[in-house]
Amino acid sequence: MKAIHFPTYGSPDVLELRDIDIPTPSADEVQLKVHTAALNPLDWRRLRAKPFFVRAEEGWLRPKTPVLGADLAGVVTKVGANVTDFTVGDAVFGDVSMGSLAEYVCAKPDYITHVPDGVSLAQAAATPVAALTALQGLVDHGKLKAGQDVLINGASGGIGTYAVQIAKAYGATVTGVCSTRNVALVQSLGADHVIDYTQTDFTQQTQTYDLILDNVNNYTAAQLHPVLKPGGACVVAGFKGLSNMLGIMLSAKRVQRKHNKTVTSMLAKVKQADLITIGEMLADGRVTSVIDRTYPLTEAAAGLHYLETGRARGKVLVEITPA
Numbered sequence: 001m002k003a004i005h006f007p008t009y010g011s012p013d014v015l016e017l018r019d020i021d022i023p024t025p026s027a028d029e030v031q032l033k034v035h036t037a038a039l040n041p042l043d044w045r046r047l048r049a050k051p052f053f054v055r056a057e058e059g060w061l062r063p064k065t066p067v068l069g070a071d072l073a074g075v076v077t078k079v080g081a082n083v084t085d086f087t088v089g090d091a092v093f094g095d096v097s098m099g100s101l102a103e104y105v106c107a108k109p110d111y112i113t114h115v116p117d118g119v120s121l122a123q124a125a126a127t128p129v130a131a132l133t134a135l136q137g138l139v140d141h142g143k144l145k146a147g148q149d150v151l152i153n154g155a156s157g158g159i160g161t162y163a164v165q166i167a168k169a170y171g172a173t174v175t176g177v178c179s180t181r182n183v184a185l186v187q188s189l190g191a192d193h194v195i196d197y198t199q200t201d202f203t204q205q206t207q208t209y210d211l212i213l214d215n216v217n218n219y220t221a222a223q224l225h226p227v228l229k230p231g232g233a234c235v236v237a238g239f240k241g242l243s244n245m246l247g248i249m250l251s252a253k254r255v256q257r258k259h260n261k262t263v264t265s266m267l268a269k270v271k272q273a274d275l276i277t278i279g280e281m282l283a284d285g286r287v288t289s290v291i292d293r294t295y296p297l298t299e300a301a302a303g304l305h306y307l308e309t310g311r312a313r314g315k316v317l318v319e320i321t322p323a
């Protein structure tokens with residue numbers, strides 16, 4: 001099968017399209033024929049081993065799992081003896097952690113779910129990492145409630161485009177922060193207010209929020225907490241660098257104690273229940289995946305170069321098996 005081989009750490013230019021063996025599922029796995037994969041910043045961070053501690057997970061000298069990609073949608077082609085929830089021919093989507101930039105991959109059943117009727121494989125493939133981060137950031141970490149004032153920093157990116165729609169679906173009044181060229185996009189997703197960060201710094205205004213989901217990580221806790229209402233929460237999902245993130249983590253307790261507000265970082269987890277929720281939201285139209293660009297498998301490296309610019313609008317996909 002064709003796969004995007006990841007032989008060494010480096011820029012997307014180190015990636016090679018190779019012919020490798022089709023993986024065989026264990027008794028606890030399913031084998032999938034991948035239709036579409038989605039790219040995430042975590043893919044280029046793994047590729048570049050940036051920050052360096054990525055190597056603790058991925059391999060100190062070279063990558064242990066040399067096929068890149070996490071998000072996907074595809075069709076079940078084989079089912080392990082202990083798997084009961086899936087049968088050959090089922091359309092599924094999920095986050096397989098590693099290996100989705102290939103024609104076939106094996107997956108643990110807990111990390112995938114069925115694509116609902118009426119939802120395209122491309123729409124589903126776009127969601128796992130980004131939409132789960134948005135959902136968990138807003139609902140699990142941010143305790144989102146109807147009627148709250150919610151600000152989404154980085155509203156036009158992969159996480160942000162889902163976060164605006166999810167916050168609206170939960171009944172919040174939503175403010176999206178993006179640059180001038182993305183104002184119309186963020187409005188079209190349902191944002192009640194849009195702040196153009198090239199004109200206005202949201203941390204310098206008088207408006208305050210019950211909940212901020214920060215997908216950029218370009219502010220300190222000292223800059224963020226004054227924009228929160230009393231008892232409010234800011235969940236930082238974005239990762240700009242170790243020092244920014246450590247700053248957020250180290251100030252969390254002080255902000256809580258002195259100001260009765262929460263500024264915390266989060267790490268999303270693959271949960272099948274959340275994939276099911278996102279599938280339901282896609283099916284009934286509460287959420288639509290914003291697809292910026294779709295690359296063929298042969299040009300996956302170009303897709304990663306583009307994502308790395310930090311200018312993607314919604315999601316960047318890689319089509320592996322054209323319909």
Ligand SMILES: NC(=O)c1ccc[n+]([C@@H]2O[C@H](COP(=O)([O-])OP(=O)(O)OC[C@H]3O[C@@H](n4cnc5c(N)ncnc54)[C@H](OP(=O)(O)O)[C@@H]3O)[C@@H](O)[C@H]2O)c1
Pocket residue numbers: 040041042129130133153154155156157158159160177178179180181182197215216218236237238239240266267268269307310311312313314
């Ligand atoms: N915590 C977790 O579990 C988790 C999970 C997934 C991802 N992440 C991290 O979350 C971050 C966002 O991920 P993503 O998939 O949404 O990335 P992305 O799709 O690459 O984000 C690109 C978007 O960010 C916007 N942006 C860039 N600078 C901005 C600024 N100063 N203010 C507002 N918007 C800005 C860009 O809009 P303009 O072009 O208009 O600037 C663009 O639309 C990344 O750092 C990623 O590593 C964390």
